[in-house]
Amino acid sequence: MTRLVVVGTGPRLYREFMLRGIGERHDVHIVIGRAAEWETPYVTGVSVVPGMTPDGIAAAVEEVVAQGGVDGIMTWAEDHVVDTALAAAAAGLPGPGPGAARACRDKHLTRSALAARGVPQPRSVLVADLAEACAVAGEFGYPVVIKPRGGVASQAVALIHDAGELAGHFPSAHRLPAADLRSSGRSVLIEEYLTGQEIAVDSVVRNGRVMPILVSHKEMGYAPYFEETGHWTHAADPLLADPAITTFLTQVHTAIGYSTGATHTELKLTDKGPKLIEINGRLGGDLISYLCGNASGVAPGLALADVSCGAVPDLTPVRTSCAGIRFAYPPWPETRVAEIAFDESALPAETDLAVPLVSPGDVVQLPNKDQMEARVAFATATASTREEVSAALDRSLAALRCTWSPA
Numbered sequence: 001m002t003r004l005v006v007v008g009t010g011p012r013l014y015r016e017f018m019l020r021g022i023g024e025r026h027d028v029h030i031v032i033g034r035a036a037e038w039e040t041p042y043v044t045g046v047s048v049v050p051g052m053t054p055d056g057i058a059a060a061v062e063e064v065v066a067q068g069g070v071d072g073i074m075t076w077a078e079d080h081v082v083d084t085a086l087a088a089a090a091a092g093l094p095g096p097g098p099g100a101a102r103a104c105r106d107k108h109l110t111r112s113a114l115a116a117r118g119v120p121q122p123r124s125v126l127v128a129d130l131a132e133a134c135a136v137a138g139e140f141g142y143p144v145v146i147k148p149r150g151g152v153a154s155q156a157v158a159l160i161h162d163a164g165e166l167a168g169h170f171p172s173a174h175r176l177p178a179a180d181l182r183s184s185g186r187s188v189l190i191e192e193y194l195t196g197q198e199i200a201v202d203s204v205v206r207n208g209r210v211m212p213i214l215v216s217h218k219e220m221g222y223a224p225y226f227e228e229t230g231h232w233t234h235a236a237d238p239l240l241a242d243p244a245i246t247t248f249l250t251q252v253h254t255a256i257g258y259s260t261g262a263t264h265t266e267l268k269l270t271d272k273g274p275k276l277i278e279i280n281g282r283l284g285g286d287l288i289s290y291l292c293g294n295a296s297g298v299a300p301g302l303a304l305a306d307v308s309c310g311a312v313p314d315l316t317p318v319r320t321s322c323a324g325i326r327f328a329y330p331p332w333p334e335t336r337v338a339e340i341a342f343d344e345s346a347l348p349a350e351t352d353l354a355v356p357l358v359s360p361g362d363v364v365q366l367p368n369k370d371q372m373e374a375r376v377a378f379a380t381a382t383a384s385t386r387e388e389v390s391a392a393l394d395r396s397l398a399a400l401r402c403t404w405s406p407a
Helices: 012-025 054-066 078-091 098-105 107-117 130-140 163-174 243-256 288-296 300-308 386-398
Strands: 003-007 027-032 045-048 072-074 124-127 144-148 158-160 188-192 197-206 209-221 227-234 261-270 273-280 322-328 334-342 351-356 363-365 377-383 400-406
Touching (some): 003 012, 003 054, 027 054, 045 054, 054 078, 072 300, 078 098, 098 273, 107 124, 107 273, 130 188, 144 163, 158 163, 163 188, 197 288, 209 243, 209 288, 227 288, 227 386, 243 273, 288 300, 288 322, 288 377, 322 386, 351 386, 386 400
Parallel strands (some): 003 027, 027 045
Antiparallel strands (some): 124 188, 144 158, 197 209, 197 261, 227 322, 261 273, 334 363, 351 377
16 A cells, blocks of 8 residues: 655645545555544544644655655645645655746746746736836726635635726735745735636646646636635536647646646637636535545545555546536625524435535624625535536525524
8 A cells, every 4th residue: 555645634624535546546654734533534644733834834744755655745735735745755755846836826927937838828927016007007908806825715816807806805815924934025916807617617727737627617706706606527528528628738847847747737718719817726526526536436536646656547427417606695794503404305306415604603704805704604516417417516505594683
């Protein structure tokens, strides 16, 4: 059995299914910031790094590697993409490469790498202050997109229609540079707004060869923010084998020099072909990998483990279903939760998960300039078609019983 180091495990609700699957095939040693809890049944070793500092992670991985027999190092945690790439490179094990990992974390580095190779993407300028932002937006023409250089989960990303909106949103974006970026003080991107269908492609990469696993389609809401209110994926999605998309993915990964690992690539299908929104150096969140397993039987977590250990992954689908997830939100900008639960008797047969995300007494805010943690529950469903999945998710969220009030 191969020995695999996993850096960071993330929230149990969203990542336990992947660690369980990997633990069945690999001897797993985890590096986390606390004593192991729910992870214990799936691992054979634990290194605790208080605060999960880069130096602490490097030392912990180095110690495990020194014991011998480590075949791979991987992560699915956004915060540890660069740390894990550095550790893999130091150990001489497969990985994306530190430069590629940094390019995935830093949206300006992504844009610069793609521009150098002429890969299609929106126009983008890194700015230091509101005056520069207004000048760039005026040059591009409204609407434009504002985003923090190193943000995650669409936090502080917004569609801006005029200079007044830009002034209102700029401080929030400016406050959110990622802690591990080597910033010159410029931390906000102003970008051209692209029209067209938006999709995301999760892939594993082995020695520079990009292997798409799934195409996910987003459901969006709460404009001007880009809140992802749901996702769906179909194992037989024709976009998964579309030559224009597979060629484009190769161009993107080549431009940033990505060697081995997993990526979540977001792109717009414009009238001039695919254009990159962003690339993340890890698998997608929001249980997208779980949906993939339900739809096709392919396990993205296992595929990442395989390529991280130098092996060729098995990406053969065993079924051709559609699977989706949808999130529920509170009715007021600030909502106090008194009771929340699903009426299980009202859930359709297609639903497999129906989970509240908040507890009585919690106060939840709708998406705003400074935070995007507005979800109160979610449901997942699997069926033959997109239409059947959507109808099942409608019925599932209708089965959510809440008692709440404006806070």
